[in-house]
Amino acid sequence: MTENAQQQPPAPDTELPTQYAPADVEGPLYERWVERGYFEADEKSDKPPFTVVIPPPNVTGSLHLGHAFEHTLIDALTRRKRMQGHETLWQPGMDHAGIATQNVVERELAKEGKSRHDLGREAFVERVWKWKGESGGQISGQMRRLGDGVAWSRERFTMDEGLSQAVQTIFKKLYDDELIYRAERIINWCPRCLTAISDIEVEYQDDDGELVSMKYGDGDDTIVVATTRAETMLGDTAVAVHPDDERYKHLVGKLVKLPLTGRSIPVVADEHVDPEFGTGAVKVTPAHDPNDFEIGRRHDLPAVTVLDEHAVITAHGPFQGLDRFEARSAIVAALRAEGRIVAEKRPYVHSVGHCSRCKTTVEPRLSMQWWVKVGPLAKAAGDAVREGKVKIHPQEMEKRYFDWVDNLHDWCISRQLWWGHRIPVWYGPNGEVVCVGPDDEAPAGEGWHQDTDVLDTWFSSGLWPFSTLGWPERTESLAKFYPNSVLVTGYDILFFWVARMMMFGLYAMDGTPPFHTIALHGMVRDQFGKKMSKSFGNAVNPLDWMDKYGSDALRFTLARGANPGVDVPIGEDWVQGSRNFANKIWNATRFALMNGATVDGPLPDPSAMSATDRWILSRLNSVVAEVDAYYEDFQFAKLSDALFHFAWDEVFDWYVELSKTTFQAGGEAAEVSKRVLGEVLDVTLRLLHPVVPFVTETLWTTLTGGESVVIAQWPADRGFRDADAEREIETLQSVITEVRRFRADQGLQPGQRVPARLTLDGTALAPHEAAIRQLLRLQPEGEAFTSTATLPVAGAEVALDLSGTIDVAAERKRLAKDLAAAEKEKAQANGKLGNEAFLAKAPDHVVEKIRTRLAKAEEDIVRLTAQLERLPQA
Numbered sequence: 001m002t003e004n005a006q007q008q009p010p011a012p013d014t015e016l017p018t019q020y021a022p023a024d025v026e027g028p029l030y031e032r033w034v035e036r037g038y039f040e041a042d043e044k045s046d047k048p049p050f051t052v053v054i055p056p057p058n059v060t061g062s063l064h065l066g067h068a069f070e071h072t073l074i075d076a077l078t079r080r081k082r083m084q085g086h087e088t089l090w091q092p093g094m095d096h097a098g099i100a101t102q103n104v105v106e107r108e109l110a111k112e113g114k115s116r117h118d119l120g121r122e123a124f125v126e127r128v129w130k131w132k133g134e135s136g137g138q139i140s141g142q143m144r145r146l147g148d149g150v151a152w153s154r155e156r157f158t159m160d161e162g163l164s165q166a167v168q169t170i171f172k173k174l175y176d177d178e179l180i181y182r183a184e185r186i187i188n189w190c191p192r193c194l195t196a197i198s199d200i201e202v203e204y205q206d207d208d209g210e211l212v213s214m215k216y217g218d219g220d221d222t223i224v225v226a227t228t229r230a231e232t233m234l235g236d237t238a239v240a241v242h243p244d245d246e247r248y249k250h251l252v253g254k255l256v257k258l259p260l261t262g263r264s265i266p267v268v269a270d271e272h273v274d275p276e277f278g279t280g281a282v283k284v285t286p287a288h289d290p291n292d293f294e295i296g297r298r299h300d301l302p303a304v305t306v307l308d309e310h311a312v313i314t315a316h317g318p319f320q321g322l323d324r325f326e327a328r329s330a331i332v333a334a335l336r337a338e339g340r341i342v343a344e345k346r347p348y349v350h351s352v353g354h355c356s357r358c359k360t361t362v363e364p365r366l367s368m369q370w371w372v373k374v375g376p377l378a379k380a381a382g383d384a385v386r387e388g389k390v391k392i393h394p395q396e397m398e399k400r401y402f403d404w405v406d407n408l409h410d411w412c413i414s415r416q417l418w419w420g421h422r423i424p425v426w427y428g429p430n431g432e433v434v435c436v437g438p439d440d441e442a443p444a445g446e447g448w449h450q451d452t453d454v455l456d457t458w459f460s461s462g463l464w465p466f467s468t469l470g471w472p473e474r475t476e477s478l479a480k481f482y483p484n485s486v487l488v489t490g491y492d493i494l495f496f497w498v499a500r501m502m503m504f505g506l507y508a509m510d511g512t513p514p515f516h517t518i519a520l521h522g523m524v525r526d527q528f529g530k531k532m533s534k535s536f537g538n539a540v541n542p543l544d545w546m547d548k549y550g551s552d553a554l555r556f557t558l559a560r561g562a563n564p565g566v567d568v569p570i571g572e573d574w575v576q577g578s579r580n581f582a583n584k585i586w587n588a589t590r591f592a593l594m595n596g597a598t599v600d601g602p603l604p605d606p607s608a609m610s611a612t613d614r615w616i617l618s619r620l621n622s623v624v625a626e627v628d629a630y631y632e633d634f635q636f637a638k639l640s641d642a643l644f645h646f647a648w649d650e651v652f653d654w655y656v657e658l659s660k661t662t663f664q665a666g667g668e669a670a671e672v673s674k675r676v677l678g679e680v681l682d683v684t685l686r687l688l689h690p691v692v693p694f695v696t697e698t699l700w701t702t703l704t705g706g707e708s709v710v711i712a713q714w715p716a717d718r719g720f721r722d723a724d725a726e727r728e729i730e731t732l733q734s735v736i737t738e739v740r741r742f743r744a745d746q747g748l749q750p751g752q753r754v755p756a757r758l759t760l761d762g763t764a765l766a767p768h769e770a771a772i773r774q775l776l777r778l779q780p781e782g783e784a785f786t787s788t789a790t791l792p793v794a795g796a797e798v799a800l801d802l803s804g805t806i807d808v809a810a811e812r813k814r815l816a817k818d819l820a821a822a823e824k825e826k827a828q829a830n831g832k833l834g835n836e837a838f839l840a841k842a843p844d845h846v847v848e849k850i851r852t853r854l855a856k857a858e859e860d861i862v863r864l865t866a867q868l869e870r871l872p873q874a
Contacts, residue, residue: 025698050087052484200356224342287304313327384502465501545575563637647684765795819860
């Protein structure tokens, strides 16, 4: 059957408060777990390892629902593996969050009337470290509130000494292998943050803009182009057309006049141009558009920069010094005055990139930056998944991964910030360039200076699976816990973080991928499926829900919605429902303890058990197997749902209720059931623990007297099945359910007692008469018993005497009225559905609604007719 976690435990304290109060329990329990070192990992252990790294939250961040969701899933995995006997490491840490952190400190300085330039670089970085020590890492305390079982003694920070050494080491290695280079390319530029930003830091939204069509050239050499960024025309160096476009073949190779500039530019033929879009001709601004930059490279066009780092016009002339948006209006006005405007469309809704930090419109800009040559790295990352070294779950996400890594462009890794890992490259007075590793001495002397840029935050977080374990040193932790067992993260950063960890892990660790499995989850949304956002007014602070309902309630709600790779809707009502589940577990365990449920001694032999006892143990083992299978497939929603229905429906609503008559009768059968109930609760609480750790810890230690369920043994399926007992109890359940339904139909109150005669001889229900009577509130038939309703169910017969319990005449009148209404509804629906003219004109959804009403009316007629037939004659 199932094993008992504690052999001969001390006698438990069976006293539990009448109500569960999460606020009184959760904090002290978590601190006790940490003090006892339950979450720490020993690299010297001979246990099999299980490793998960936390997706490092920003040092500026606080716990949001996305964190709570992801952490709940990781915590469930690691708690289960710890109980299964694995040396389990959940590696914690935080990201230095270059742009976000620098912005926070710069805002503080602004309140003092200062900028970072007033302090200077060194003093500013010291100020950021001071802020980090005083205000950063707020999320760590919130993770404790949620119950995260992380190894706090191993907490890392992407700019701590060890990780900084790792960053410098891999930069030097990539540089020496010619996989890092410096070049002038188009990047995403934020004119507010004054830095290049990565693709993931660009948020696209539909903005109201303008589409302006304008004429270049004169007479027969006129060509019309359209743009949403008229200010960039000052930097145009060509017009491109498709080589097969007959409309423009006579212009290819010629020069056309560029208005407002006094320059002439060539017309070039390029297959990038779509002849079907617009006029089939496009303006080419190599310094301010990524596609134009590539056209420029193919045709050896000059790149003319006309916007500075603040997005202010630098081109000589009347527009110099204007902001880009001011220049846009002024240039269109000047073109209009020259008769160059062909068409103007306002508003023109189109997708525009914005900086995720400050919401400023991003400007594509030609800039000298540092790049990673990703070709060979990306190929290795793709091959690792294709060859089965790394599995992506769910498997359908593999296509998205391949689409990304197979088409990856070189990665811009430099940022124009002061907070971050400074690029370890020095420049000499005579053009020397020296890359310095962690063990090298930096060049010194007159004219030498270090590159002023820092590395993209994703560069250091890409090393996270191995740098947190001590790399580049060959530490015992690295040997024990690398590769990581699984990475749990959102599908939204599959490309930006996961792919980079794959590239760097395979490169740094001699072809060994950073993890065996990538388990992808969706995003948390509101109960209507909308993205949560402060601007939408639907954002939720998870701490509010934890304060109100307890951490277990939030965790269970999130886990119950976690289908692999699918977004998770959540609403407060659902959290409240999970709180009710925690209360149900509490109350049922309290009842069991008050009635002598125990884990002492071995389970009795099945031959000494009742069918009810054998049924619940059979179901228990089936659920253990079911939950294990779901965990291995990362099906958190299904395993949570299975546990919910088993615990609430089968254990608490059926087994506990069916056992009450046994406990009341006393004797040997009661002692057997007490031991079975103790076993069922023990195993059920251990199964629930990874998802709802706090309430299960309190109840399990009270029930068993064990030290902690955190270190208890994970339940195993012992193979016990009893199909006969399961069929017998299913029959019993069907009888009770059917009679309950009949009682409700007759308007009887749930607690109202009714005289009844049960004919159970020759059926499997005979041993359960006492339980049937107790659960259905059926009292024995008396001398005056008169059967007014007979229910044949499952080969048995239940005769009820309803005289004196309901007003039969009034009930018959009520049912007849409802039946007449249902028949009228049916006639009306049939009339419309039989009308061909109506069907020809009515929308599909209207017709479907009428069909639904017809089906409902027909069901009501059958139900009400049956109820009337069962009523005695008045």
